[in-house]
């Protein structure tokens with residue numbers, strides 16, 4: 001279908017720009033929450049700041065009237081870590097872009113959240129063109145070419161791990177293929193007031209899918225009470241428990257998929273473990289128990305007490 005290829009919202013930038021400023025103007029003083037950004041129309045022009053900074057006076061923030069300053073703001077987290085995915089919910093706070101006209105508002109927002117205002121508008125107008133996973137996967141080459149080998153359930157678990165609100169504020173709009181649904185769990189209303197669809201798996205997802213393929217192709221052994229697991233998964237589980245005990249979880253960069261404590265890898269493991277069936281209740285070894293005092297709840301003790 002040639003008309004379904006190419007840009008995800010062709011020819012829609014002009015109406016989307018108008019719709020964005022109209023949407024913000026209509027909100028009055030409170031403004032609008034667009035993912036983690038708060039956008040307001042003020043007498044001196046549009047203002048954007050982090051949603052967390054809504055209660056601060058403007059002069060308490062690092063102010064700029066240059067929409068291109070948004071590019072640097074979007075690059076780092078509060079801790080100075082690089083942000084490979086601009087829709088991760090880790091945009092830094094403490095700044096304001098003020099005195100913007102409608103064109104500058106669009107430019108600034110597009111640096112903070114590349115293509116998101118356009119996809120928000122196209123999603124609302126039901127004109128967004130999506131590229132489904134099988135087509136995206138077939139286009140990959142070199143070290144990423146093998147991601148096409150992932151089966152449907154692994155792709156679904158990868159999306160649950162990689163694309164939920166806790167790690168990305170877009171909403172997956174692509175499916176496995178035209179006739180095979182992703183079956184993403186409904187997460188309720190998206191953060192903020194703007195639902196921003198994701199029309200195609202991004203480079204973070206592709207890179208994560210490669211890691212998932214390694215996990216899926218490793219030999220697995222049965223683990224009572226859990227799903228069959230590979231040796232890397234068992235080591236990951238061990239590292240997870242140790243890090244949780246040491247309070248060092250959550251300090252891995254989001255693109256470091258070799259690290260077993262990467263949040264998306266942990267989420268993938270959790271998605272796999274969610275399929276585990278509880279083991280059957282084991283028989284209590286009460287008959288002939290040498291204990292003088294029965295354990296609490298011992299069925300043999302209860303029988304003897306009658």
Ligand code: SF4
Nearest residue numbers: 163168198201202205
């Ligand atoms: S593929 Fe997933 S992680 Fe990437 S932008 Fe889309 S929703 Fe976000």
